[in-house]
């Protein structure tokens with residue numbers, strides 16, 4: 001079931017709220033960006049995220065196929081989410097950084113189902129051969 005959480009970057013300039021169903025699963029990926037940031041994410045729909053403050057303090061980054069726009073706080077560098085628009089994902093979606101949710105407890109996050117994705121080899125449905133570092 002979806003629950004509303006509040007997220008922020010480190011300097012708190014960027015603030016938002018989002019509706020997340022943690023039971024639907026979370027994921028970690030070994031792609032070149034996720035591996036560098038140890039990005040633990042959940043996918044949510046385009047209507048499930050609402051900016052509260054700091055939208056104008058976000059800067060954007062894209063790489064590879066440029067299917068996803070990664071947003072970073074210009075001040076502190078924390079990435080709260082990426083956004084894409086892909087048919088396979090049902091249209092607009094966010095890859096939410098679960099680490100920026102201020103009212104998600106470590107226990108709740110640790111209890112959420114977790115999948116590993118081999119994004120490094122564009123094999124999103126497969127588990128990478130090494131996952132311990134993710």
Ligand SMILES: [Zn+2]
Pocket residue numbers: 009010011012013014073074075076077078
């Ligand atoms: Zn910030």
